[in-house]
Amino acid sequence: MKIKAAVAHDFNQPIAIEDVELDEPKNDEVLVKMVATGMCHADIIATKFQMVPLPAVLGHEGAGIVEKIGPGVTNVAVGDHVILTVASCGECDLCLSGHPAECRRVNELNFGGAYQDGTKRLHQGDQDLSNYFGQGSFATHAIVNKRSAIKIDPELDLKWYGPLGCGFNTGAGAVMNVFKPSIGDSLAVFGTGAVGLAAIMAAKMLNIDKIIAIDIHDNRLKLAKELGATDVINSSQLAKAGDVADAIKAITAGVVLTFRWILLVLVW
Ligand SMILES: [Zn+2]
Ligand SMILES: [Zn+2]
Structure with missing residues (x-):
């Protein structure tokens, strides 16, 4: 599907809102229509300190509504309001003992630019774009692994809750x-x-x-x-x-x- 996203093309250069192609969610993945996103310091320094392979769609405090789910997703359903948090593998000893923030694959999954299967979902022509923290919330839509989508009360105003996924x-x-x-x-x-x-x-x-x-x-x-x-x-x-x-x-x-x-x- 066609989406709009703020794309970082070069280190130390401003990001620009552009047309981007987003794939369908694969196994264990969720497509989220973004309502709001926080801007964390890790977004601001991402291009300065070369924290992710470019080009990339930054943003990792997304808040939105589930638009589509891939096979194997049971923790959220279409229409759920969710906030997005950091990526974790869900399989290592630290994930399985309740410490996903210290996941053995935390660097690869949050700063490697690709999803757990090693592929990317964002494209501009032949060029693949990286995600950031397994999301890329500076966009109209983002795909995240199901473990990064946290359901919240639909009565809450989503625009206030994105920073719960990282800073808070x-x-x-x-x-x-x-x-x-x-x-x-x-x-x-x-x-x-x-x-x-x-x-x-x-x-x-x-x-x-x-x-x-x-x-x-x-x-x-x-x-x-x-x-x-x-x-x-x-x-x-x-x-x-x-x-x-x-x-x-x-x-x-x-x-x-x-x-x-x-x-x-x-x-x-
Ligand atoms: Zn952050
Ligand atoms: Zn893990």
Whole structure:
């Protein structure tokens, strides 16, 4: 089918919206009509740092509606609202143990430009185009493996949910799956973009006592506070970089004391 897509032809060159031919979905693949997409920093740096073979259709925080499914797809149906997330093989030990973000084939499937069977679905004449992160959401339509299509409530406005597929699960996952805070822990988040704000929201959900947001933009810090940061530091207003550590220590000193005091009471 003919679609429109933003194509990156050369490294360090702007992308351009062009006509592209998209194949039918193959086994275990889903054709999604895009409603919205986030723009992640990994899209912005993709051509600068040569992260995918060009030409390519970038974009990896897609949100849309399932238009067609290939053989073997049972987790979504035509008409479902979905957000798209990173590609994983579904067969390696890490995928099978519930860690698809650490899939053994994560580099190949997300940055290799082709799908799991090694072929591409996007074309311009004789030229094959790469996907990005197994999708290529800067387009009117994209094909993804069924594991990358996550069904969401159709009542939700899709335009807000694309970043859940990358930036938000990165930030929230770092807190919930890696940091795994316990009572008395504090969290300092450097940079309050999508990843940092997601980390802050996860920390708030886990009732971390001190959630400190550090950024150089007051408007971002204001939003961080609305979303759960207990304290904010504008590091650009400090005399020198090392002062950030002192500022964090000053904020968390009370927490440690309070926690120790609670322990003392329990011992008594
Ligand atoms: Zn991303
Ligand atoms: Zn895997």
